Amino acid sequence: MRRLASGMAVVAVMAAAGSAGCAREVLQPVAFNHRLHADNNVPCLTCHPTAATGQGATLPAVSVCRRCHEDVLYEAPEEAKIRLAAESGHALGWVPVFALRPYVYFSHRRHVTLGKVACAACHGDVERRSTPFRMAAGPFSGIRGMGACLRCHDESHSPYAGVDCVDCHR
Amino acid sequence: MARWGMVIDLDRCTGCGACVAACKVENNVQVVSPAEGERGRRMHWLRLLVEARGEYPHVEVRIAPNLCMMCENPPCTKVCPVHATYRGEDGLVGQIYPRCIGCRYCMAACPYSVKAFNWGSPEWPEALLSTLNPDVSMRPKGVVEKCTFCYHRLQLGREKARAEGRPLRESDYQPACVHSCPADAMTFGDLDDALSPAAQLSRSTRATRALEHLGTEPRVFYLEKRDAPL
Amino acid sequence: MRRFEPDSTRDETLFRPIEQTGARFYLTVSVLVAIILFALVMYTRQVVLGLRVTGMMQPVTWGFYIVNFVFFIGISHAGTLISAILRLTQAEWRRPITRMAEVITAIVLAIGALHPILDLGRPDRVMNVFLFGRLQSPLLWDVTSISAYFAASTVYLFLPLIPDIALIRERGKKHRWLYTFMSWGWQGTPEQWKVLTRAINIMMIVVVPIAVSVHTVISYIFAMTLQSGWHSTIFGPYFVVGAIFSGIAALFVAMIAFRSAFRLQAYLKLVHFQQLAKLLLAMSILWTYFTFGEYLTGYYGGEPEEMKTLLYKVAGRYAPLFWTMVVCNFVVPVVLLSSRRLRTIPGILVSSITVLIGMWLERLIIVVPSLENPRMPFPGRIYIPSLTEISLFTGALALFALGFVLFSKFFPIVSVWEVQEGRALGKEETVERVESYLPDDEVSHAGA
Amino acid sequence: MRAPDPHAPSWHPRGIRVLQILSIVLMWAFLGGVVAWMVNVVQLSLSLGDALTVSVGISLVVIPVYTLVAGVLTYVFFGLQRGRRDPES
Numbered sequence: 001m002r003r004l005a006s007g008m009a010v011v012a013v014m015a016a017a018g019s020a021g022c023a024r025e026v027l028q029p030v031a032f033n034h035r036l037h038a039d040n041n042v043p044c045l046t047c048h049p050t051a052a053t054g055q056g057a058t059l060p061a062v063s064v065c066r067r068c069h070e071d072v073l074y075e076a077p078e079e080a081k082i083r084l085a086a087e088s089g090h091a092l093g094w095v096p097v098f099a100l101r102p103y104v105y106f107s108h109r110r111h112v113t114l115g116k117v118a119c120a121a122c123h124g125d126v127e128r129r130s131t132p133f134r135m136a137a138g139p140f141s142g143i144r145g146m147g148a149c150l151r152c153h154d155e156s157h158s159p160y161a162g163v164d165c166v167d168c169h170r
Numbered sequence: 171m172a173r174w175g176m177v178i179d180l181d182r183c184t185g186c187g188a189c190v191a192a193c194k195v196e197n198n199v200q201v202v203s204p205a206e207g208e209r210g211r212r213m214h215w216l217r218l219l220v221e222a223r224g225e226y227p228h229v230e231v232r233i234a235p236n237l238c239m240m241c242e243n244p245p246c247t248k249v250c251p252v253h254a255t256y257r258g259e260d261g262l263v264g265q266i267y268p269r270c271i272g273c274r275y276c277m278a279a280c281p282y283s284v285k286a287f288n289w290g291s292p293e294w295p296e297a298l299l300s301t302l303n304p305d306v307s308m309r310p311k312g313v314v315e316k317c318t319f320c321y322h323r324l325q326l327g328r329e330k331a332r333a334e335g336r337p338l339r340e341s342d343y344q345p346a347c348v349h350s351c352p353a354d355a356m357t358f359g360d361l362d363d364a365l366s367p368a369a370q371l372s373r374s375t376r377a378t379r380a381l382e383h384l385g386t387e388p389r390v391f392y393l394e395k396r397d398a399p400l
Numbered sequence: 401m402r403r404f405e406p407d408s409t410r411d412e413t414l415f416r417p418i419e420q421t422g423a424r425f426y427l428t429v430s431v432l433v434a435i436i437l438f439a440l441v442m443y444t445r446q447v448v449l450g451l452r453v454t455g456m457m458q459p460v461t462w463g464f465y466i467v468n469f470v471f472f473i474g475i476s477h478a479g480t481l482i483s484a485i486l487r488l489t490q491a492e493w494r495r496p497i498t499r500m501a502e503v504i505t506a507i508v509l510a511i512g513a514l515h516p517i518l519d520l521g522r523p524d525r526v527m528n529v530f531l532f533g534r535l536q537s538p539l540l541w542d543v544t545s546i547s548a549y550f551a552a553s554t555v556y557l558f559l560p561l562i563p564d565i566a567l568i569r570e571r572g573k574k575h576r577w578l579y580t581f582m583s584w585g586w587q588g589t590p591e592q593w594k595v596l597t598r599a600i601n602i603m604m605i606v607v608v609p610i611a612v613s614v615h616t617v618i619s620y621i622f623a624m625t626l627q628s629g630w631h632s633t634i635f636g637p638y639f640v641v642g643a644i645f646s647g648i649a650a651l652f653v654a655m656i657a658f659r660s661a662f663r664l665q666a667y668l669k670l671v672h673f674q675q676l677a678k679l680l681l682a683m684s685i686l687w688t689y690f691t692f693g694e695y696l697t698g699y700y701g702g703e704p705e706e707m708k709t710l711l712y713k714v715a716g717r718y719a720p721l722f723w724t725m726v727v728c729n730f731v732v733p734v735v736l737l738s739s740r741r742l743r744t745i746p747g748i749l750v751s752s753i754t755v756l757i758g759m760w761l762e763r764l765i766i767v768v769p770s771l772e773n774p775r776m777p778f779p780g781r782i783y784i785p786s787l788t789e790i791s792l793f794t795g796a797l798a799l800f801a802l803g804f805v806l807f808s809k810f811f812p813i814v815s816v817w818e819v820q821e822g823r824a825l826g827k828e829e830t831v832e833r834v835e836s837y838l839p840d841d842e843v844s845h846a847g848a
Numbered sequence: 849m850r851a852p853d854p855h856a857p858s859w860h861p862r863g864i865r866v867l868q869i870l871s872i873v874l875m876w877a878f879l880g881g882v883v884a885w886m887v888n889v890v891q892l893s894l895s896l897g898d899a900l901t902v903s904v905g906i907s908l909v910v911i912p913v914y915t916l917v918a919g920v921l922t923y924v925f926f927g928l929q930r931g932r933r934d935p936e937s
Contacts, residue, residue: 055304103268103307105322107329114332160332165256166264166321170306210457210781221777236776245626251539252528253896271528272451272521274461275539279625283459283774287521289452311450312521381775384626533889535906536899540889544910551878552917559924581864584928595927599920606916 026095028132029085031078038127042068044119051108051119059094062086097133098123105168115160122148172338172360173261174319175389176348177371178235181396182355185233189347189356190216193237196320196346197306200292213286215317216347232395235347235356238263238284238317239380239388246276246285255314261389262319270313277314281381282388285316319358320345340366361389404824405588406817408567414812414819417662419573424661425809432802439795442788443518451521455786459778460771464789465519468796470618470763471646472512473546474639478647479505480553481611482679484604492830493675495822496667499815500658501651502557507803508650509550511796516542518792538624541617549607549614556603559596562586563817578810615643622766629698629709629770638690645683645729646759648676652752654804656745658813667814670745677748680755681737688730691762709773717782718769721761728758872925879918883911 037047044051047064051057065082073079085092100106111117120126153163193199193216200213216237223230244263247255254270257263265285277285291311294302302308305322309315327342340359348356359368371377376393408415446453456463483501486494516539517523533540566586569579586592619639622630632638652673659668698710713722733751736742768783807813886907893903 101268105305105307110329114329160328162259164258164260164264165253165266165269166258166262166318167325169266169268170264170318170321206452209452210460210779211452212458219777249537249539249624251534251537251543252525252532253534253892253898254528256896256898269525269528269532270522271525273516273519273539274521275537275621277459277461278627278771281626281775283776283778286458287461288450289457290450310522314521384775386626530885531888532892533885534898535889535893535903541906544906547882548910548913548917551914555917555921559920562924562928577864580861581867584868584925585932586928587931587933589931589933591931592928595924595931599924599927602916602920606913606920610913 025134028095028134029092030081030132032132033130034126035128035130044126045112052113053109055105055107055109057108057112059096062092065092095133103169105170117152121152171260173362173389174324174343175240175359175361175368175372175391176237176319176345177357177368177377177391177393179355179357179371179393180232180234181393182353183233183235184353184355185218185220186352187218188350188352189235190214190218192346192350193317195301196303197318198292198302198308199286199315200288200309201294201298202290203293206290211289213288213315215284215286215315234392236282236284236380237347237390238319239282239386239390240319242387242389243385245279245281245384245386249275249279251275255316260324262321263316264318264321265314265316267307267309267313267315272312272314274314281384281386285314287314288312320347340368404821406563406567406820408570411816411819413663413666414814414816415568415571417808418568418810418812419571421809425805428805429802432798432805435798436795436802439791439798442791442795446518446788447523453786453788455784455789457781457783459774460768460781460783462519462767462771463783464785464793465515467760467763467767468793469512469515469519470639470767471760472508472515472796472800473618474615474643474646474759474763475650476505476509476512476549476553476647477611477615477640477643478651479503479508480549480556480607481644482648482651484556484607484611487600487604488608490833491675492822492826493672495818495826496664496814497651497655497672497676498560498818499557500654500813501647502553502560503804503807503813504647504650504654505553506550506557507800507807509546509553511799511803513546513550515796538617538620541620542614545610545614545617549610552603552607552610556600556607559600559603560815560818561811562596563588564812564815567816568812612640615640622770626775627770628703628705628773628775629713629766632694632698634690634694638694641683641686641690642759642762645680645687646756648680648683649752649755649759652676652680652748653756656749656752658808662808662813664814667819673745673748674743677737677743677751680748680751681733684730684733684737684755688726691726691729705773705775709770712773713765713769717772718765722765725758725761725765728754729762732758868925872922875918875921879914882914886911 047060048057062082062085066086069079069082072083082092111122112119149168150163153161194201194214197215199215202211202213206212216235219232219234219236221232221234223232240261240263242261244255244257247257247263250256251273252269252271254266255263255276256266272287274287277283277287288309288311292308294308303322305326323345324343328338331338331342340363344358348358357368357371359366361369361372363369371393372391374393376396377391378394379388379391382388442453454463454465479501483494483498486498517526520526529540529543533543535541535544562583563586565579566583566588568574569576569583616636616639619635623632623635625631655668655673658664695710695714698706712718732754736747736751772781772783890900890903890907892898893900
C-alpha cells in the first residue's frame with residue numbers, strides 16, 4: 001500500500017499555516033548556545049541521553065548541566081543562572097520547542113539507536129545555532145508536519161520504515 | 171507477513187473478566203461515570219458476551235469475550251468516508267483517531283458491535299492518571315475507537331527483536347487480554363505458521379468464528395464447548 | 401413561436417405579499433427565529449460537551465439526526481421531481497404549484513444536508529471528507545449526489561423565476577437593484593424566451609435522474625451494510641417512493657398554508673388539490689406495496705437475525721409505532737383520498753399531515769430498530785431522544801418554515817408568468833394537443 | 849431606494865453587471881472545486897490502492913453532471929444578454 005501523497009501535502013500546508021499562527025514567542029530561561037557546546041565536542045546525547053534509549057529526547061535538568069558547570073568555567077551571566085537554579089533547587093524551566101501532538105507516536109530510540117537517523121535529519125541544524133529557540137511548541141512547530149516523516153518513510157525501502165497509519169497514530 | 175489471530179477456548183473461559191480489565195488498563199479505555207454507564211455509554215474494546223441459549227430447563231449459558239474480529243473482509247473499513255478505519259499492512263484493522271470525523275458509520279456497519287464511540291471527553295481521576303499507558307493515546311471526544319490487538323505491543327516486540335538482531339518470536343507479541351488470561355483460554359499467534367499453537371487450535375474441529383455466514387473472515391476463532399449441544 | 405407578454409399589472413394578489421409587510425410576518429419570523437436560536441444554543445452545547453448530550457449510545461449510534469436527514473432529504477423530492485414530472489407531462493394544472501414545489505426542494509435540501517454534520521462527533525473535521533474522501537463509502541455518494549441535486553434544483557428554481565423577477569423589477573416598488581441584478585437583463589424578447597424555455601426543458605430532464613439518485617444512495621447508506629433490516633435490495637426504489645410520497649404531502653401542507661395566508665383561493669383551486677391528491681393516493685398505494693414486499697420477503701426467509709428485527713418492529717417494542725405508520729401512510733390517505741366526497745381540502749390536509757408523520761415514523765423504524773437489535777447480543781437498550789435532539793428537530797422545522805416565509809417575501813410563491821401563460825396560451829395549446837391525439841377523419845386521411 | 853420613475857436606475861448599472869458576471873463565475877468556481885475534489889479523491893484511491901474503479905466511475909458521472917448544470921446556467925446568462933433589445937444598457 002502506497003501512501004497519501006496529495007492529501008498529506010494539503011495537511012502539511014495547513015499545518016504550516018496553523019503553526020505560523022499558533023506558535024508563540026517565548027524566552028528560554030538560559031540563552032543556551034548549541035553551537036558553542038557542539039564546537040567543544042559535546043554531542044547531543046550528552047545532554048539529551050534519552051534520545052538513544054527512550055521515546056522522548058528530554059530537556060536536560062540542572063543536574064545534567066552541573067556535570068560540567070559545577071565550577072565557574074566562564075564569567076558569563078548565563079552560566080551563573082545555572083548555579084543559581086541549582087542552589088535554589090528550582091527547575092530551569094526550559095520551554096519545549098519540538099512537541100509532538102498527543103496522537104502521534106514517535107520513538108527516539110527506534111530512530112536514533114535502531115534506525116541510525118541523525119538528529120539533524122528532523123531537528124535541522126541545531127548544532128550551528130548560537131541563539132536559543134524562540135518559538136514555543138505550537139502545532140508541528142519545529143518538525144515540519146507529517147510530510148517530513150513521509151519523506152523518509154515513503155522512500156526508504158527498509159522493512160522497518162513502515163508507512164502504516166497505525167504505526168504512529170494509535 | 172504473519173497473519174495474527176486469536177483463538178479463544180470457551181471450554182476454558184471462566185468468564186472472570188480479567189481480559190476486560192487488562193484491556194481497559196492497557197489501552198487507556200475511557201472510564202465513564204456510573205450515570206453515563208447506565209445510559210449505555212460504557213466503553214469497551216473487549217467485553218464479555220453473555221448469552222443464554224435454549225429454553226428452560228435446557229439452558230446453556232455461553233460466555234465469550236467479544237473483541238474486534240480483525241476481519242479479512244471488514245465491513246467497517248468499506249464504509250469509512252475518510253480513510254480513518256482501514257486494513258493495515260499486517261492485515262489488522264486500524265482506527266486512526268486524528269482522522270476520524272465521528273460519523274459512526276463503521277459502528278453501524280460492524281456486525282459484531284465491537285466499536286466504541288467517545289460520547290464525551292475522557293475524564294481521568296487524579297489517581298488513575300499515573301496508570302495510563304504512555305504507549306497508547308488518549309482518544310478525544312467524538313471519535314470511534316476499537317481493539318487494535320494491542321498493536322503497540324507488536325511494535326515494541328519488533329523493536330526488541332531488531333535490537334537483539336533476531337526475527338520476531340510469538341512470545342514477543344501477546345495482546346494484554348491474552349497475557350492476562352488466568353485460565354489460559356486465549357491463544358494468540360501467527361495463523362499461517364503451522365507450528366504455532368494458535369494456528370493449530372484454529373484448525374481444530376471445535377473452532378468456529380462468529381457470524382461466519384456473513385463472509386467477513388474474522389481472525390478470532392472460538393473453540394466451542396465440548397459438551398455444547400448442537 | 402407563439403409568445404405572450406407577461407403583465408406586471410395583473411395578478412396583484414401574487415405581488416401583494418412581497419410588497420406589503422404586515423405585523424403577522426414579523427410575528428411569524430420572530431417566533432421562528434426564537435426556535436432556531438434555541439436549537440443553536442443546544443447545538444453549541446453539544447459541540448462543547450460531545451454527543452453525550454444526545455440520547456444515542458452503544459449500540460444505537462444513530463438516532464434522530466440520521467432519521468431527520470433521511471426525512472428531510474425525502475421531502476426535497478417533492479419539489480423538483482414533481483415539478484419536473486408535471487412539466488414534462490405538460491399537466492396544465494401544474495402552473496400554480498411548481499414554484500412552491502421547487503422552493504421546498506431548495507430549502508429542505510440545504511437543511512437535510514446539514515443533518516449529517518449535526519451528527520458528527522467531530523464537526524471540526526468535516527473538511528476531511530473533501531481532503532481525504534473515499535468514494536467507496538456510501539456517505540461520499542451522498543455528498544456528491546446531494547450537492548449535485550442542490551446545484552441542479554437551485555438552477556431549476558432560478559430559471560423559471562427570471563421572468564417573475566423582471567416583473568417585480570418593472571413594478572419597481574422594492575429593492576430595484578436586487579431584482580435588476582437577479583433578472584440577468586431579462587426583457588422578454590423572443591430570443592430570450594427561446595433560450596429560457598430550452599434551458600428549463602433541459603433542466604427538467606436532468607433533474608429527474610439526479611433526484612432519483614439522491615434518495616437511492618441515501619437508502620444505500622443502510623442497504624450496503626450487513627445489518628438485519630437494512631441489507632435489502634429494494635431499499636433504493638423503496639426510499640425514492642417514500643421520498644416522493646412525503647414530498648407531495650409536504651407540498652400540500654405548504655400549498656394550504658400559503659393559500660390561506662396569502663388568500664390564493666383564486667389560484668390554488670380545489671381542482672389543483674384534487675389532481676395532486678390522486679398522485680398522493682397513488683404513492684400511498686405504491687409505498688404500501690413496497691413495504692409489504694420488504695417485510696414479506698424478510699418474514700418468509702425467516703433468517704433468525706432478520707426475524708428478530710422484523711418481529712421487534714411489527715410485534716415488539718416498535719409495534720405501536722409501526723402500526724401507527726401503517727395507519728398514517730395507508731389507511732388514512734386511502735380512506736380520505738379515494739372517495740370524491742372526502743377529497744376536500746380539509747381531508748387532503750389531514751391526510752398530508754398523517755403522511756408526513758407516517759413517513760417520519762417510517763424513517764425512524766428503519767434506522768433505530770435495526771441498531772437496537774445487533775447481530776451479536778448486546779445488553780438491551782432503548783433509544784430515547786434527548787432534549788437536544790428534539791430541539792434540533794424543531795429548529796430544523798422552524799428553519800424550513802423561515803426559509804419559506806423569507807422566500808415568499810422576496811419572490812412570488814406562485815409563478816406569475818406561468819399562470820399568465822396558461823391563461824393566454826394554455827387553452828389553445830391543450831386543444832391543439834388533444835386534437836393531435838384524435839384519429840384523423842377519413843376525409844383528411846384520404847387527402848393526406 | 850424607491851425611485852419615483854420606475855425606469856430610472858437606482859443602482860449603478862455597471863455594478864449590477866459586475867455582480868451578474870460574478871454570479872456566473874461563482875458557478876464555475878464551484879464546478880472547479882468539485883473537479884479538484886474528485887481529482888484529489890481519485891488520486892488518493894490510486895495511492896492507497898483503494899477501489900480505484902469505483903472512484904473513477906463516480907467521478908466520471910459527477911463531473912459531467914455539474915458541467916451540464918453550469919453549462920445550462922451560462923447558456924441562459926449569455927443567451928439573455930444576446931437577446932436584449934438594447935444590448936448596451
